[in-house]
Amino acid sequence: MKAAFQQMLFGLLCLALSNAQAVEKITIQLNFIPDIEAGRTTFGICARCHLPEAWGNDDGTYPQLAGQHVNVLMKQLLDIRNGTRHSSLMFPFVQQRTVGGYQELSNVVAYISTLPMNPAHSTGPWRKGSAKYRQGKKIYQRHCSGCHGDNGEGNNEMIYPKLQGQHFHYMSQQLGNIKNGVRKAHPAMQAVIQNLELEQLDIAANYASHFAVPKADLAESRIWRNPDFK
Amino acid sequence: MENKDKNKLSRRHFLKAGAVAGALSGTALPLQAVFAADAAAEGAATSESKATLPFSIRKLLKEATLPAAKGARVVIVGGGWSGLTMAKYLKIHNPAFDVVLLDKRPEFISFPASNLWLADQINLDFLTHSYIDAAKTHDYNFLNTTVLGFDRESKKVFTSNGYINYDYMVLAPGIEYDYSRIGVDDPEAQMRLYNNYPGGFVNSSEIITIKRKLHTFKGGTFILNVPNGRYRCTAAPYERACMAAAIFKKRRIKAKILLLDMNADIRIKKQGFEKAFSTLYSDYITYLPSSEIAEIDIDEKTISTDFDDYQFDDAIIYPPVRASSLLEDAGIANMKTTQKVANTDPYKYHVIGDEHVYVTGDSRSQPFSKGGHTAHSEAQYVAEVIAAHALGKEIRWRSPQTMCFSAVDIDPLKAMSIITFYKFNKLNKEFEFDRTHMMEDWNTEGGQASLAWAEGMYRDMFYK
Secondary structure, X not given: OHHHHHHHHHHHHHHHHHHHOOOOOOOOOOOOOOOHHHXXXXXXHXXXXXXXXXXXXXXXXXXXXXXXXXXXXXXXXXXXXXXXXXXXXXXXXXXXXXXXOHHHHHHHHHHHOOOOEOOOOOOOOOOOOOHXXXXXXXXXXXXXXXXXXXXXXXXXXXXXXXXXXXXXXXXXXXXXXXXXXXXXXXXXXXXXXXXXXXHHHHHHHHHHHOOOOOHHHEOOOOOOOOOOOO | OHHHHHHHHHHHOHHHHHHHHHHHHHOOOOHHHHHHHHHXXXXXXXXXXXXXXXXXXXXXXXXXXXXXXXXXXXXXXXXXXXXXXXXXHHHHHOXXXXXXXXXXXXXXXXXXXXXXXXXXXXXXXXXXXXXXXXXXXHXXXXXXXXXXXEEOOOOEEEXXXXXXXXXXXXXXXXXXXXXXXXXXOOHHHHHHHHHHOOOOXXXXXXXXXXXXXXXXXXXXXXXXXXXXXXXXXXXHHHHHHHHHHHXXXXXXXXXXXXXXXXXXXXXXXXXXXXXXXXXXXXXXXXEEOOOOXXXXXXXXXXXXXXXXXXXXXXXXXXXXXXXXXXXHHOOOEOOOOOOOOEOEOOOOOEEOOEEEEEEOHHHOOOOOOEOHXXXXXXXXXXXXXXXXXXXXXXXXXXXXXXXXXXXXXXXXXEEEEEEEEEEEXXXXXXXXXXXXXXXXXXXXXXXXXXXXXXXXXHHHHHOO
């Protein structure tokens, strides 16, 4: 009897608690030691479209992934996986059934980070030193460099994407997508983009596309092919 | 009052009108002419000739029932990979467009990935999708109808539901078999050949028949062929030979596949297919290059090439292909070209002299590889071209992309892939391959990627 009463009291208490308190977000941090060799195998799935060098495409249909910060790559994979970043075509690729779990994602991201970057990525239409380039520099330094860095180096710890070596058309398209609401972004990024016109975004992207990539990060030539995938 | 008079008139002039209708129904007048005759009679004694025309023709003269166009109307003929992608991206690039997609099929069954279904690696649900879902998701209208003809002068497309006025029309009707290019000209022989040994690249009933054949084959010789020219899906006949062999191997039947290639060599992913033929299927597949089909004797079950005669127990005959004859109906096909393609602008895809009619997908005139991925990437670009045209603008040319997976082994699925782009060679005035990236090492990663690729494509065309 006493036990039953206690049980009832406990039940009421739980009810009261659940009614009174809003459900709080639970954050779980998980750590994985990436296995680069396994990542190479998994990258065999990605490379079908992104190609073994992960250098991206001039017309902006694929970004340069080589050289990107691991945390940035991981965030994109998870965002696409849960639908936060919309991509019909990539969605099935990043699901558990295709690519695997967090460990496999960590492996593949670590593998991509070992790839040398495209030494001839595509730059925007306005050459270095032109009026548009200088305007782009002003916009970039005022609105973008705070997070993405003076030379577009980004920040792995803070998950700020590296812009060095990224194709102009890719950046231009993504900025447009964020402005049009097709792609969601960090609120700070969202705010900056809403305050700028599409043309201003383009000339800022043009400026960023001209950043020099440190020589050590680049492949020896544009005809280099990833020997892991003959 | 006016109506009453009209009724009276039509009764009085019945006999006279009957004579006109007889003339119309007796001869194969082009639709445009029927429509023009009717339009010319408008005002005088229209309803009489209309009322006495055969029912089927009267229907053509009626406008198809559709919601009133809210913006410039784009009618897309053909709901394959090109048409479906076009409809979606037209709405993305210009939400004011009133997009109507037409197809004679009530539902969509994918040809890409269908070889995987033959070998039970996926089920039919994976390949089957609803035009209703596509239209609802992407905010356009789908009409299940058969296109009968066109009048580009008055910008009308005639369908079995009536005519539809268009501001822009995109023709993406795909391909037809051209049996005459393997020496079979007689319609009766063509039909017998089609019914007995369908090719499996035009109508979904063909692949259902092929699956039944492969799973009930009792053993003996099974012939598959690779056509010449720019046929649909370059790798598919080789992939299908692998899948057929895998099925026979799994069923433990004594069967020999003769792969008669009308080409001098394997057209694509040569190393990968050669390795598969020699390592996985050496007991099953005999590859015979340069096997130009000279004669097919259906009664004797014999295929003759210039070198030899081959006896078979069953077969899949894939004849060379040509552009859909709807291009002829539209009066834009150049009958001198092998594939009877239209004369279109190579960059902007419109019919020369008519920037309101476009030709895309496998019936295009450019020599791009025929297949789903090419059509999908191309349609995204052409949708942007049309949206820009409506605003009086032009956009930069983008190459279509050809991504192509080939399954080689099953349980677990193993596949290889290729990705390629095109560029225009200004010297030869022809398109050629730009960069081609082969991944011919077939493995399970390729198999997983091929399934994810197909799923991603269906997601893009049908869902969110």
